[in-house]
Amino acid sequence: MKEILILSGKGGTGKTTITAAFACLAKNKVLADCDVDAADLHLLLSPEILEEHPFKSGVTAKVSKSVCTGCGTCADLCRFNAVTVDEHASIDPFSCEGCGVCEYFCPEKAIFLKDNLCGRWYVSRTRYGQMVHAALDIGEENSGKLVSLVKRQARDLAEQSATDWIIVDGPPGIGCPVIASLSGADMVLIVTEPTLSGIHDLKRVADLAKHFKTPACACINRWDLNRQMAKEVERECEAQAINVLGRIPFDEDVVNSLVKGVPLMEVSSGPAAVKIKQIWERLQKQF
Amino acid sequence: MHFEVVVPEADEEAADAAEIDPMKVAIASGKGGTGKTSVAVALALSAQGSVEFLDCDVEEPNAHFFLKPEIRLCEDISLEVPVVIQERCNYCGKCRDMCRFNAITVFGETIMTFPDMCHSCGGCFLVCPQEALEVGRRLIGTVELGTTGRGIGFVQGRLRIGEAMAPPLIRAVKARSTDSRTVIIDCPPGTSCPAMVAVRDADYCLLVTEPTPFGLHDLKIMTGVLKRLKVSHGVVLNRAGLGDDTLEHWCLDKGIPIHLKIPFSRKIAEAYAKGIPMTEVDKDLRDAFTRLILEIGK
Numbered sequence: 275m276k277e278i279l280i281l282s283g284k285g286g287t288g289k290t291t292i293t294a295a296f297a298c299l300a301k302n303k304v305l306a307d308c309d310v311d312a313a314d315l316h317l318l319l320s321p322e323i324l325e326e327h328p329f330k331s332g333v334t335a336k337v338s339k340s341v342c343t344g345c346g347t348c349a350d351l352c353r354f355n356a357v358t359v360d361e362h363a364s365i366d367p368f369s370c371e372g373c374g375v376c377e378y379f380c381p382e383k384a385i386f387l388k389d390n391l392c393g394r395w396y397v398s399r400t401r402y403g404q405m406v407h408a409a410l411d412i413g414e415e416n417s418g419k420l421v422s423l424v425k426r427q428a429r430d431l432a433e434q435s436a437t438d439w440i441i442v443d444g445p446p447g448i449g450c451p452v453i454a455s456l457s458g459a460d461m462v463l464i465v466t467e468p469t470l471s472g473i474h475d476l477k478r479v480a481d482l483a484k485h486f487k488t489p490a491c492a493c494i495n496r497w498d499l500n501r502q503m504a505k506e507v508e509r510e511c512e513a514q515a516i517n518v519l520g521r522i523p524f525d526e527d528v529v530n531s532l533v534k535g536v537p538l539m540e541v542s543s544g545p546a547a548v549k550i551k552q553i554w555e556r557l558q559k560q561f
Numbered sequence: 562m563h564f565e566v567v568v569p570e571a572d573e574e575a576a577d578a579a580e581i582d583p584m585k586v587a588i589a590s591g592k593g594g595t596g597k598t599s600v601a602v603a604l605a606l607s608a609q610g611s612v613e614f615l616d617c618d619v620e621e622p623n624a625h626f627f628l629k630p631e632i633r634l635c636e637d638i639s640l641e642v643p644v645v646i647q648e649r650c651n652y653c654g655k656c657r658d659m660c661r662f663n664a665i666t667v668f669g670e671t672i673m674t675f676p677d678m679c680h681s682c683g684g685c686f687l688v689c690p691q692e693a694l695e696v697g698r699r700l701i702g703t704v705e706l707g708t709t710g711r712g713i714g715f716v717q718g719r720l721r722i723g724e725a726m727a728p729p730l731i732r733a734v735k736a737r738s739t740d741s742r743t744v745i746i747d748c749p750p751g752t753s754c755p756a757m758v759a760v761r762d763a764d765y766c767l768l769v770t771e772p773t774p775f776g777l778h779d780l781k782i783m784t785g786v787l788k789r790l791k792v793s794h795g796v797v798l799n800r801a802g803l804g805d806d807t808l809e810h811w812c813l814d815k816g817i818p819i820h821l822k823i824p825f826s827r828k829i830a831e832a833y834a835k836g837i838p839m840t841e842v843d844k845d846l847r848d849a850f851t852r853l854i855l856e857i858g859k
């Protein structure tokens with residue numbers, strides 16, 4: 275069983291398009307959408323939800339107004355400026371990190387900590403295999419934890435059904451969720467594009483993969499929008515000892531498939547689809 | 562640390578003529594790659610009067626590619642984390658019990674801290690009966706300050722590779738704003754904590770999206786966030802014409818203004834790839850952005 279993680283640094287480089295295409299191409303796999311902040315693999319794979327679970331993480335402080343004397347200790351100690359006190363203390367749930375300092379030191383025991391319901395996670399059936407995905411509630415942090423949870427569930431499923439592949443649509447960026455998604459991945463595929471920021475993000479994701487000792491390879495999406503820059507992306511990959519598995523041309527079929535809400539492979543055998551297929555074949559040979 | 566924005570005189574006059582109120586405009590999107598940074602840059606270049614650009618997309622700060630600021634100052638930003646003074650510690654475990662982020666463990670006569678997990682809440686320092694903890698620092702990233710050739714004040718944060726906590730760095734970037742007439746905040750993509758920290762207390766938020774089902778899905782989530790934060794908002798539709806019109810109908814239905822439609826153009830995409838702002842290759846677009854700023858100023 276091999277776990278392939280698809281990352282891109284910033285979003286919008288075509289990461290989900292490629293994951294969905296792999297979903298069609300790979301035989302015998304479990305899919306995981308770890309882009310829990312803005313999950314949209316489900317928009318392409320139309321999952322039928324089999325199980326739904328709450329995701330709880332962390333706590334938020336609450337004040338019992340009737341007990342609070344307005345002494346202000348909590349506001350003085352809170353390092354996150356989450357407390358304002360006039361007659362009574364009140365806590366801004368968006369700023370509260372749930373550290374519990376106010377609860378501990380409140381002389382009146384007027385503060386209690388309440389579990390956060392931060393989102394939900396799902397196990398679903400799609401035409402292409404089972405899929406684990408999640409939706410984080412708005413403004414919640416701890417997406418790293420939810421990413422770990424989605425991955426763990428996907429791995430359990432893959433073990434139970436003895437699949438060959440786990441294909442993971444990774445989160446954007448290089449922060450906590452991406453770090454969480456890297457743990458246990460056998461290979462990272464970096465989807466990049468021939469722009470200055472594309473090169474920049476490629477470096478950062480490559481650094482991160484190296485930091486966590488995960489092998490990485492890359493593909494360049496919409497490479498023909500700037501051939502010069504595409505060459506530079508390739509040079510950068512070479513410098514980082516990353517295999518470039520293929521270059522995908524700009525192809526209107528990609529947008530059209532998004533609008534239709536289906537994986538590219540279902541509606542196109544155009545230039546982009548052909549290239550992605552080739553990339554999948556090469557990717558399998560990386561192991 | 563003080564930071565002054567250099568404002569060329571001509572701009573000052575133009576601003577007086579236009580009479581716009583000082584305002585903070587956040588540029589956000591539910592997902593990366595919608596052209597958020599391009600729009601933020603175009604706005605900054607089209608605004609009149611003193612302008613400041615805060616790149617709060619600290620995981621991937623990209624606006625500097627387009628604005629090419631001269632960086633004058635670079636500050637390290639760090640969080641306070643506990644460091645144990647071994648001789649003083651009696652392994653009572655109070656600090657471990659206080660810490661809700663599992664950043665301290667005590668077993669037998671061993672105490673260990675995990676600085677990467679620390680949120681810097683200060684709790685352990687407060688509860689330690691032995692004064693056995695002293696303040697150490699964990700570098701979370703840097704804040705860079707500068708000015709662009711056109712006198713736009715520029716601040717950007719850059720998260721250290723391997724660092725997981727973006728919000729404190731975003732707060733540090735915002736804290737360095739000097740409240741110019743127009744403050745443009747390039748927010749991190751997504752709807753989680755970092756995006757909220759960046760978008761908070763903005764006067765207006767422009768949501769950059771695309772006319773695809775992905776775009777609509779993200780837009781719905783983002784408008785939910787902004788409603789809860791009570792930040793007024795409108796839409797900039799990027800790559801208009803490539804998708805369908807479901808999103809426009811949805812906006813119309815919800816009464817969310819679409820301020821600007823940027824057509825998909827190879828010219829813009831190619832300029833972007835080279836780090837050239839779209840307002841430089843399309844004059845009509847530049848006028849449209851100037852109008853956009855005036856419109857949301859009202």
Ligand code: SF4
Binds near residue numbers: 347
């Ligand atoms: S410390 Fe307790 S009693 Fe004092 S203001 Fe805060 S909640 Fe109220």
Ligand code: SF4
Binds near residue numbers: 354356357369374
């Ligand atoms: S739990 Fe921590 S962050 Fe939340 S209000 Fe109390 S002291 Fe502040």
Ligand code: SF4
Binds near residue numbers: 652653667672
């Ligand atoms: S609270 Fe202080 S004395 Fe007790 S284990 Fe922690 S560091 Fe040591």
Ligand code: SF4
Binds near residue numbers: 373659678681685
């Ligand atoms: S400062 Fe807070 S988060 Fe950090 S180790 Fe101490 S108790 Fe834990």
